[in-house]
Amino acid sequence: MSDKYNKEEPSVLQKIQNQTGCLLLVIGVAMLAFVLTDLFSSGGSLFSSNRNSVGSIAGEHVSYDEFNNQYESLKAAVLQNNPGIQMNEMMVEQYRQQAWDMLVESKVQEQEYAKLGLTISPAELEDLTIGEHTHPQIQQSFRDPETNEFNKSRLIRFLKEDVYANPEAKESWAQFQKQFEKGLITEKYGKLIQSSFYTTDLEARNNAKESNLTYNASLVAVSYESVADSTVTVTDSDLSSYLKEHAAEYEQEESRDIEFISLKVIPSKEDSAGMLNWAKESMERFSTTKMDDSTFVSLSNSETPYNPTYMVRGSFPPEVENDIFNAEVGSILGPYETGGVYSVYKISDVGIDTARSVKGSHIVFRINGASAQDTLTAMSDARELLSKIRSGQTTFEEEAKQRNFDATRSTGGDMGWIREGNYTYPKELVDKLMTAGKGNYVVVKSDRGVHLAKATSNVSRKTVKAAALSQTLYASTATDGSYYRQAGDFLTKLNGDKSFEEVAESMGLSKRVASKINENERRVAGISNGNIVARWLFADDTDEGDISSILDIDDTYIVARVSKVREAGMPKVDDIRDEIETKVKNEIKAKQIIPKFEAAVAKSSDAETLAKELGTIVSVVPAASLQSGNIPYVGQDYILMGTIFGTPPGKRSEIVQGTSGVGVVYVNSENQYDIPDLQSKKIEMNSNNQQRYAGKVNQALMKKAEVKDTRYKFYD
Template sequence: MALINTIREKSGWAVGAIIIGLLLFMLGGDFLYGRNSLFAGNDRVVGEVAGEKVDYETFNATLEQAKQAFIAQQGRQPDENTMGYLRDQAWNQTLYRIAFQKEFDKLGLKVSDDELTDMVQGNNIHPSIRQAFTDPQTGQFDKTKVIEYLRNLDKLPPQTQEAFRNFEANLGPERLAAKYNNLLKLSTYVTAAEAKRFDEAQNSKANVRYLLVPYFTISDSSVKVTDEQVQAYIDKNKGRYKVEDGRSIEYVTIPVTASVEDSATVRKTVDELATQFTTAPNDSLFAKLNSDQPYNAAYLSPADMPEKLRSQLPLQVGKVYGPYAENGTYSLFKVTGQKAGAQAAARASHILIKPEGTTPEADAAAKAKATDILNKIKGGADFAAMARQYGTDGTTTTGGDLGWFQQGRMVPEFEKAVFGATSAGLLPAPVKTSFGYHIIKITAPKTTQTYQVAAVQKTIQPTDATRDAAYQKAQQLKGEATDLESFRKAVAKDKSLQKVEAKGLGRGEQAVNNLQGARQLVRWAYGFNPEGTPTQVGDVSEVFEIGDQYVIAVLTGERTKGVADVASVKPEVSALVRNELKAEQIIKKLSAAKGSLEQMAQAYGPNAQVKTADNVVLGTGQLPGVGNEPLAVGKAFGLKPGQKSAPFQGEQGVLVVEAVSVQKPTVPTDVKSVRQQLMAQRAARTDNLTYEAIKQHANVKDERTKFF
């Protein structure tokens, strides 16, 4: 606690409780002290960073700090999914601490006690300290409150003291990181020549003609791609195909869903409760004791009621409505009170006709169309059918129905029309709003009546017998599937099962496709199963219970860190290689054609297109009408007007470009301003690029899967 001791030597005190909550928050910071044990056995090693082993105990201590920070911030224990994210956070903190500390040591970077004191009560106050001790009324930072807080720290609760110790421990690493990053940021520069070239690229425009033969005009089936060609492409572009460890699996899920018998059992219970509910002496207590959902004593307007209950309006006090079945739940509702509410509610349908422009003519045309539709409805046409045919907003699928809504939720003109109506029915004229013209039908006129409703809701849950049946089905599949081939055969013969594939699962994955909380499945794929034996390709898993389903998987592939193999990227790379082969064919045929772009296109055939692109900007690399074509744009600006390029391979096909005119910027470049812009852009990227570079060279080995 060097910082506290230094401050105590220099200052006097009183209590400033404002920072306590913030200090607890700081427990989750990105920079944590601690040293790894270099003597733990390999069975206790969580990973390795820059040659330094990370033992389980040290990592778990960092994880526990992250967990306690989460509890302090959220006021609850983290669930398993959240724990997965906290483990990642703790691992990144560990990686940062070890890998970056070695860089700090190489440069001899240190942080003195005077610097730490300066961050709390000097001229360079830490942002969290400044925020905590700034008066929200005056906006003034009060340094004396910091001193008062620290002088009385040993009298505060142990949790608060520990929180500050962790905050203090973070200050040193954070200042070191700032020094290191500032060194790198200050090493970035932009020359005057770079600034001029950048400005010219952003402000140079060209009008271009081009000939394009898209790759899709040659069928994929006519161009064969071999594995050798795919491998050669990967070898030539290794930087694009670097991968981390990965596993591929196939799996099936057997959901545990309530059966018809389960539903009937719950319905019988609800029917019995309905009879009891009618004569219950205390409705709120009855609901609290018998409902799966918490009791809500609020008065509800029709806009806030369940649709089943809303359809029974007006409701009677003392009457039980239901049971209603919806979304796997049986519901009973007893009306226990009624009163006039503060806001009115109404229900309406509409057909919105939007003007096709902003001119008076467009507005008049929309009004005329709305009036015509309104007259058809008055003549007997079905409102909902007309809404589906002519409506121009999201209510067309519901026949224009807006449902119930309270006053204050719609635009003023619309609300004035709806809440001004005294009865249900079609309004006599279209209503104009900022959206267009509305044909409105009042489904239920405004009411201020609200109801207090006691609800008893029972979720239809699968019984133990249903769960056992699903488990037995999963075990039967497990018994038939001993390897990949038998797994696929067993799944294929059961039409109720659907096989799903998951490729390239990372070590730290918490979910598998849509399977949330599937960490145990990922750990199995990486070789950590109950038997303690490594998982091999072709192995079939045990039966996992994940959420409300049983899961069985088979390992179909392994990928090690490095450059991707052919199998893992074959579809993607095959498409690129196929385009290269198509380009060779197209270029050969185009090269034999002579004359203008039109003559070349005619000689090639109907698949060659000649088009014009105006105002092509050099700095964007975009060719209007085609898309991202940086090579084509670059070639166009390198040509003289009237000159055309040779055929070349582009992103979307083979192109020949011809410059029509090139316009260079006429306004002199403000070199200073452009340099500042580019410097800011590069500096903003420095932190992330630095982290990734150091991580890459730290030779990180992540073995957390052994434990979590």
């Protein structure tokens, strides 16, 4: 970098600011996207009480206010740059997560930037703004509308004149510049990480060898399964010793297990009957009202707003589509029930579409090759199948389910209604179906293969304007109350002598379990919102054996019991007994097998003799590879596979205790392989390392910071 970037004198940009006394209010959508996606915002103040904490980062508690301010700033920026946008629950959750990520990255990564001395000098900022190397994000916001080229004079004029009279400009520009500098530092850090990787010739050679080298080997092994479990005794002392020796493998995070019952509130027959009555009454009112359709739909509180658009074929649910298009203007249709939604339709008007629509089905045949003969073969296969379909040997739908790999695989080849000009499917196929005639088959080639297709409707140009009244079927208060009382009865009975499972069985309920729930992730199998469960489960006063109150989660009542509490660190033997008991048994079995091996090896000169002495067979491995730990007749055993690569050709290994059994390896020869171009290999390895470890650096920083997310205490 030029020395001028290290000077601290005011930049040209700063001089412009000093002269005008005004600053930028809104750079544009592109720059905002840059800020929101790549940059961080620093945190705020902390409360002395941890009750207001939404988590901790690097040992520092993050207050609710600090997090909420970050979220509200992010939300305000989104709303400002997207006028009229309505933020639904999914978007709110998305931006809350983004606000948290920004806080984490800011508190963790900015410290690393400071340690490395990464900064942006005034001269560098000037160069990337109004200098010779204007940043692409700024260029994007100041392009000439006619040429689409960056217009620097427009940028300078904007800073000097266009925002001169705006009193909010100074603060807005200061905030943008702050975020812009942070983004540039982030870019520098990323490039620094990438540039730290270098692959030597030796590393490239070794990698090529590991990827391509194979050995021809013979293995004589005795499986642990050959020793009966009944002959092996495993004590708690054995398990404890094993756990201590392998402590690093079994270190665990804090987590908890629960058992629970789940009562999904389902509308009753009475609720369905009530909704059906609503639909019938709506039909009667629709047929007699003097109001126009739009007003009637609005005043009826329909969940489906009035749509004045003329709809083409394929616009309505399949169950009502034909009824709507076959009905006369003024007809009242219904009631219909689709997925728990009751609907009534009135045909307001009909029209003529400018394009044709047709309904069809297809079966796709892949063309295996690029020659004309390959295409002819596929078309011949299609016609042969058509003959079988016509003769009744098979059905179109079954063949489509077997052969298709697009969305029609699950529909028996049914593509639904297809409109001219909307080529979700190949144009050649659509054009053929438009002229085929209902019930007729066609065979046509496209860039996706050869299609055996049939038109399942006549061509239509009809459009319909239909007013819809719809309401979702919900459980009534009475129905909801009956489920709540059932949950209450279950909770009361748990105070007796019966276990959780026994009470569930006595009430005809299924006990479910969720294991290793941790406070950071809070995913609970079988429960849609883990935050509500976690709020109870990880409360300071919740212990093993405790039972929850009735939890109301997304129209479902939950009653849960803490069945296990695991502290962070080394697990207890009982917590992982099933996991380590087999491994300990295998170690004991190995001690029984090895003496037999030693005696047999002393009498043997080759693999065949050794196998005969041990009463087993020789497993021949013609191309043992580090890319696979699978050995014929043995299975996955990376220890034995590694032994093959650690034994010189023409030699025998020592007796090895593998994961599946005890064995001896005879390496017969090293297979020949082609050595790849070293320079290409180095480039490939550098690229792979840059992609693989850039993310791992951040993961390591996050792990070191011991980030703890407890926002669930405040948000569902």
